Amino acid sequence: MENVERFRQLLEEERGRKQALLSSLRQDIVSVNAAREGSNVDDEHDPEGSTIAFELSQASALLERSRSGLEQVEAALQRIADRSYGTCAVCGSAISEGRLEARPWTPFCINHASGRR
Template identity: 50%
Template sequence: MIDEKKMRDLLEAERADARALIASLTQGINEVSAARDGDNSDDEHDPEGATLAFERSQAATLLEQTKTRLDEIAEALARLDSGSFGTCIDCGGPIAEARLEIRPYAAKCVDCASRG
């Protein structure tokens, strides 16, 4: 039997972490962009330009992944509220409690998740 209070606490902690990471990444992206404003240098020929462009791209990708995780957390909380938490959305089987402790927003059992 899944401990709903424990899972809700884990999800709330994950949500707080995701929100903090989103704020940090957004600030970092804004700072990198501001540093490049007014700079006429061309990334291809500027020894620092390629690094800044790469860092900005990497941060933007991580930001999108974190936003997706935040959506998955919201969906998991909705499943918790509806009573379907811990049930695989693909096969309808149970999601192992150990998996939910590590990734409380998991919507699929290990078998279904490994199939894509």
């Protein structure tokens, strides 16, 4: 692949964004837990809006999704290192640059991407 350095840069930038997001989400979870422990409010029946449990659930789901995304980016950087980047993990065909532009972490060509996002 000719433009591998450009994709490495895109992936490293994405890794930085995902790491920052993970750090922020972890801090949010700590804050919500602290609020929950220091509160005598029955958050399950609070008419003012979302419950602490809901906030915690949302933050935890985002954290898990972000971890998964970071793992995908790390795997793509490893494929660059072992020179398999840009090759479909299923059929071995080249992944189009347009697809890599949109999803630089993908290990699948467009034909094998269905259901694997």
